[in-house]
C-alpha cells in the first residue's frame with residue numbers, strides 16, 4: 107500500500123508538474139522547431155514528450171509554440187539566459203509504468219492504461235497540444251491543433267473533444283496550484299463551432315481558492331483572439347491519494 111501511494115504521487119507529479127525544458131531561441135522558426143522536435147526512439151526507454159513539435163504541426167501551431175517557448179527564457183543585460191515568466195509543461199501518455207489508481211484494475215488494464223488525450227499513434231490525427239504555465243500571473247495557455255478524428259458536426263470539432271481539452275487545461279492548471287485535484291464541476295458554453303484542423307488558444311485563469319476548492323475560468327478562442335469559441339468555469343477539489351486508490 108505504501109509503495110502504491112508513493113508511485114501514485116509520483117505519477118500525478120509526472121503527468122502535470124514536471125519542470126519544463128525550454129527550447130533554445132532561434133532565428134528561424136522551422137529550424138528552431140525541428141531542433142526540439144519529438145522523434146520517437148524505438149529502443150529508448152525515455153518516454154516521449156508529446157508537447158514538442160512534430161511533423162503534423164501546421165504553421166500557426168509552430169508560430170505560437172515558438173512565441174510562448176521564447177517567453178520561457180529571458181536574456182539579462184550580460185546576455186545571460188534566465189528562466190522567463192512562462193514554463194512549457196512536458197506531457198507523457200502514461201504517468202506510471204503501471205496504472206495504480208482504482209481497485210478493479212486487472213494487470214492487463216494496468217499495463218495498457220494511457221492518457222486519453224495522448225493515445226493516438228498518428229501525429230496530427232486527434233489532439234495536438236502544448237501547455238504553457240505562468241505561475242506569477244496564475245495563467246495557463248494551451249495551443250491546440252484539432253485533428254480529423256475529433257469530428258462532431260461535419261467539418262467541426264466534437265463538443266466532447268472540446269470539453270476534454272478544457273478539462274485537461276484547467277485540470278493541469280489546478281494541479282500546478284495544488285495537486286492532486288479532481289474535477290468536481292465543469293460548466294461549458296459553446297459559442298461558435300471550431301473548424302476541424304484549425305489551431306485555437308485555450309486560456310485558463312485562476313478565479314479563487316477556498317480551502318480544498320479551486321475555481322478556474324477558461325476560454326477557447328481563435329489564435330488572434332477575435333473569435334470566442336467556448337467559455338467554461340471549473341471547480342477542482344483537492345483529494346488525498348487514497349481517494350484514487352480506494353475509488354473515492
Ligand SMILES: CCCCCCCC(=O)SCCNC(=O)CCNC(=O)[C@H](O)C(C)(C)COP(=O)(O)OP(=O)(O)OC[C@H]1O[C@@H](n2cnc3c(N)ncnc32)[C@H](O)[C@@H]1OP(=O)(O)O
Pocket residue numbers: 121122273274277278287288289290291317318319341343344345354
Ligand atoms: C494531464 C491530466 C489533467 C487532467 C485533469 C482531468 C481531471 C479529471 O477529469 S478528474 C475525473 C473526473 N472527476 C471525477 O471523477 C471526480 C468524481 N468525484 C469525486 O471524486 C468527489 O466527488 C470529489 C473529489 C470531486 C469531491 O469529493 P468530496 O468528498 O465530495 O469532497 P468534499 O470534501 O465533501 O467537498 C469539498 C467541497 O467541495 C464541494 N463540492 C464537491 N463536489 C462539488 C460539486 N460537484 N459541485 C460543487 N461543489 C462541490 C463541497 O460542497 C465542499 O464544499 P465546502 O468545503 O464549502 O463544504
